[in-house]
Every structure is written in structure tokens, then in C-alpha cells.
Amino acid sequence: MAEHRPSTPTRVATNLITVLIVLTMLFAAYLVGRALVGAISGGEEVVAHQEVPADRLESLPSSVVVSREVPVTIRIQDADGSQLALATARDLVVVGLGLGLLWLVRGLLLSVRAGDPFTAANVRRLRALALLVMVGFPLVGYVVQLFDGWLASSTSVGELGSTYRLALSGPLIAGLGIFVLSEVFAHGVALREDVEGTV
């Protein structure tokens, strides 16, 4: 039997994912380090994202109509320990989701590189990816909004917008697509088992 040679795109993608994982972990370490340094010596700036309702925008002429919330960024200079902790926790939640996704995709790519993608492990990875996308994305988005609200409330500006939205449709459709792919892989595993037993 001929030895399996992974394609160049597969090798490139696997190496890229590995680099992204390392960079993400370094970024997480940087976030924690920055929070610790800031808590000890002060002077660190953090940001809180808010969406301001149109009726709070007073300086626009009457001919200008703002039909939806306007995204703004509150810059918190010289953040205190609790503000640093909130900002770091908010960012780490996003980093955690990203790391989870990257790790699962890396596992898939490594199996493709080894020439053996139709395995029960990959079916589990794809189902986990589907769940992470369908549930993880909206949940993390909501948690980020919560943290931003708490951060904004800790400033003299206060919380500007109180609308917390769950973005469902995009992650739901993407997650369903990945779940369908996992079922295709499950069928592939069954076919592979049949072929393996054929002489």
C-alpha cells in the first residue's frame, strides 16, 4: 500500500492552526500579565464597549435620524484592580472559546494529515465544534456584554445601553451545518470499517 502523503494545503493549514494556538495562549498570558502589572503599579487602560440608544444622542441636528443603537467605546484610563479583573475576565472568555475551536480544528487537521480522517474521534470533535458554535458563540457574546456593562457601570459615565442581545441565527445555522458534517463523517466511519474488513 502506498504511503500517505498529506497535501500541501493540509500541511500549511495544520502548521497555521498550531501557530494560532500558540499565539492565542501567549495572548492569554499577556492579558493576565498586564492585569497583574496594572493592579500593582497602575496606569493600565482598558475599554468597555457599549451601544448607546439613539435618544441619548443630543448633539445631532433634527434632520439626522439614528434608527438603532450606536456602538461606542468607553476608555477607562488608569484602571483599578477590579476594572482590570473585569476586562481581563471578559477577554479571557473570548480567548477560551477561540482556543477551544482552534484545538478541535487542529485535531481534525492532524487526522487528515495522517491520512485517516474518518474516525470516531473526529465525529466527536465535529459534534463538539457544532455545540461550541451553536451554544458557545451566543453565550460568550452575552457574557461579554454583561462584563462590558459592569465595566461601564464602574465609571463615572455609567452604563449607557441596557439592551443585551443573544445573536442566535448565525451560530445556529453554522452549528447545524457542522452537525450535518459530523453525521456524514459518522457514515464515513461505518463505511471505512466495512472496507477495512474486506480482503
Add this chain to the structure above:
Amino acid sequence: MTIVSEQGIGVRLDDLLADREMTLTELADRVDLTVVNLSVLKNGRARAIRFSTLAALCAALDCQPGDLLTYEG
């Protein structure tokens, strides 16, 4: 010795090899199958056999399919 697979198919490869004084490796070379695959068949772990493989085995062992495979129920 007949090895019976989980589907109830008996494989008499051991007996045929002994009668013809042939080793599994020699047979593998003649039928262009790996020794691993032939072992899978010999030990009753195969789920299916291609007609091309069956024909090659019968030619190499000078036998009929019924000499090589039996149904044990």
C-alpha cells in the same frame, strides 16, 4: 483447521497451505495481497472478500471456492 468468522463462514486456508506445503508469505506474493490482509482472512476476521481476491487465491492454491470457504451456520 477451519477458522469460522463471526458471520459463520469457515476459512480452510491453513489446511490448503499445509497440503500444498506453502507458507502464508509465499501465497501473499503469488496473489499480490499483503500478509496482513491474508492473516485477516486466515484468522476469520474478514468481513468480505472480493471476487478478484477469491479468484487469485483459487488460482494460486489450485482449488475451488468451496474448498477454501464453507458455511458453518
